[in-house]
Amino acid sequence: MKNTTSYEYIKELLSKGSREDGRKSNDFRKYTIEKGTMPNAEGSATVNLGYTRVIAGVKVVLGSPMKDRPNEGNMAMSAELLPLASPDFETGPPSPEAIELARVVDRGIRAANIIDLPKLFIEEEKVWDVYTDLYVLNFDGNLFDACTLAATTAILSARMPKYENEQVIREGNLGKLPLTGNMVTSCTFGSVAGNMILDMNANEESFASARLTIANDENVVRAMQKGLEGSFTEKEVADMLEVTFEKSKELRKSINNSIGE
Amino acid sequence: MSSSQEKPQLIVDGKRLDGRAFEELRPISIKTNVIRNAAGSAYIEWGTNKILAAVYGPTEALPKHTADPERAVIKCRYMMAPFSSLEDHGRTGPNRRAIEISKVTKEVFENVVLLENFPGTEINIYVEVLQSDGGTRAAGVTAAAVAMASSGIPMSDVPFGVSIGKIGDTLVVDLNKIEDNYSDADMPMVIGPKQGNLLLLQMDGNLTKEEVTSAISLAKKAGEVISKLQSDALKEPYLKTLEKYKNEAPSQQGNKE
Numbered sequence: 001m002k003n004t005t006s007y008e009y010i011k012e013l014l015s016k017g018s019r020e021d022g023r024k025s026n027d028f029r030k031y032t033i034e035k036g037t038m039p040n041a042e043g044s045a046t047v048n049l050g051y052t053r054v055i056a057g058v059k060v061v062l063g064s065p066m067k068d069r070p071n072e073g074n075m076a077m078s079a080e081l082l083p084l085a086s087p088d089f090e091t092g093p094p095s096p097e098a099i100e101l102a103r104v105v106d107r108g109i110r111a112a113n114i115i116d117l118p119k120l121f122i123e124e125e126k127v128w129d130v131y132t133d134l135y136v137l138n139f140d141g142n143l144f145d146a147c148t149l150a151a152t153t154a155i156l157s158a159r160m161p162k163y164e165n166e167q168v169i170r171e172g173n174l175g176k177l178p179l180t181g182n183m184v185t186s187c188t189f190g191s192v193a194g195n196m197i198l199d200m201n202a203n204e205e206s207f208a209s210a211r212l213t214i215a216n217d218e219n220v221v222r223a224m225q226k227g228l229e230g231s232f233t234e235k236e237v238a239d240m241l242e243v244t245f246e247k248s249k250e251l252r253k254s255i256n257n258s259i260g261e
Numbered sequence: 262m263s264s265s266q267e268k269p270q271l272i273v274d275g276k277r278l279d280g281r282a283f284e285e286l287r288p289i290s291i292k293t294n295v296i297r298n299a300a301g302s303a304y305i306e307w308g309t310n311k312i313l314a315a316v317y318g319p320t321e322a323l324p325k326h327t328a329d330p331e332r333a334v335i336k337c338r339y340m341m342a343p344f345s346s347l348e349d350h351g352r353t354g355p356n357r358r359a360i361e362i363s364k365v366t367k368e369v370f371e372n373v374v375l376l377e378n379f380p381g382t383e384i385n386i387y388v389e390v391l392q393s394d395g396g397t398r399a400a401g402v403t404a405a406a407v408a409m410a411s412s413g414i415p416m417s418d419v420p421f422g423v424s425i426g427k428i429g430d431t432l433v434v435d436l437n438k439i440e441d442n443y444s445d446a447d448m449p450m451v452i453g454p455k456q457g458n459l460l461l462l463q464m465d466g467n468l469t470k471e472e473v474t475s476a477i478s479l480a481k482k483a484g485e486v487i488s489k490l491q492s493d494a495l496k497e498p499y500l501k502t503l504e505k506y507k508n509e510a511p512s513q514q515g516n517k518e
Binding site for chain 1: 299385387
C-alpha cells in the first residue's frame, strides 16, 4: 500500500538531499551492537539499527561432514521474521523474504571464510556444525545490514564446546570458535524516487523500486544481492561500491569495539 | 535430556542449588513497551529466562471462517528460539510441546480478556523465549498478561504464572531448569489474582492430595510478589510522564484551584 502523501514528502526531501529523520543519503541510522546477550548460546549479539532490532544466536553442535568436504565442518544460517516484530509478518513456514535474508547474510560470511571450517573436523564422519539463527524482534527496515552485523559479531565472539569421551561439554573453561581473522559487513542501498539512499527505514523501503546489498571485507566484495523490480545503472553500482568501502570501515570498527578486540 | 547422568543433590543445608530458600522466587524484572510495532509488549527476565511477549490487534479475524460474530478470538504462538537452551540447537518451528503451551496460554486469555467487546476480530499473542532456564510457560504468560494490559485491551484480571515443584518431600517455588530435570513433581499454574482462580494448571510427577493444595497456596503467595512486579511495570511509563508534568505544573498560569 503506497501512502502517496508520504511518498511525495519523501521525494521532495530527497530532492533537497534530506530524509524524514534528517539523515543524508549515505548515512546509517544510529546503531548499537551488543555481544553475548543470550549466554546459553555459544555466541550471540543484539543489534539495534534505528528501530530495527535483531538477535543472532550461534549454536555449535555435533554433525557429520558433507560428502564432498569430508574434512571440514559446516555452517548454516536461518532467519525468522517473527510475527511479534511487525503486523506484516505472519506465523508459518519461512517466507521467501526470510529465506533470501538468511541466504544473503550466509553468503557474505561464508565467502569471507570467517569461520575456519577445516578446524571444525573432529574425527572421521564427525565434525562441528555452526548454526546461526537470525531473530527479527522489531522491524523498521534494512534487515540485511542489521543481521550481517549481528551474525558477524555473534560468530566472532562465540565460544567452542569440547568433545571428550564421546560427550559434548558446553560449560566450564572453553576456547573460542576457530576463526580466520577475517570479518564481513554489508551496506544496503535503495532507489527511492531516483535517489540512491543507504540504510532505508521501513517507510522508505515501502517506496523503494530497487535494492542492492553489498557485503565486503577490507579488500574485496564478498557477496551482493539486488532485489525488487527496479534496476540500477552501471554508474549507480560503482557509486554504491565506493560508498560501501568507505562506510564499512566504521562498521568493522563498531564490531571490533563490541567484541572488545 | 540429562537422564544418563547421576541425579544431583538439589537441596544442600536447607538451601537450593542456586542458594534460594524453598519458597523464594528467582529475581524477576519486567519492562513494557519494548516492541514498537506491537499494540502492547513486555520483556521479562525471570532468573536467566529471557522472554519477549507482544500483542497485536484487535484486527479483523482472518481467514474469515475463524471469526466469531459474537466475540474476539485469541490466537497465540509460544516458541523457543533454537539458540535458547544451553543444549543442542533446537528445532526450527513449533514442536508438539510448543503447540500445547500455545493452546493453554490462549485459554488463559480467553478467560480474562473482555472478548465480547470486539466481535469478529482476532487478538494475537506472541511469546518468544530467547533464553530458557525452566518455567518458561509461567514466565511467558506473566509477560503476555503485561503486554495485553499495556495494549489497553480490557481485561477482567491480570493473571500471573508460577511453577511449584517437589524435591524429595519438599515443595519448592519456581523450579529452574536443573531442578525441573530432576524434581519429583512439577506443577505450573496461572492464577487470576482477583478471585484466586486457576486459569492454567498442569502437573507431572507425584504429589499427594495435601501437596496439591499446599502447592496452590504457595503459588498464590508467590503471586503477590509477581502481581506487584506486573503492576509496577505497567505503571512505570506513566510515572515518567507524571513526573514530567509535576515539574512543569508550577510554571503554568491560570491554574487556580
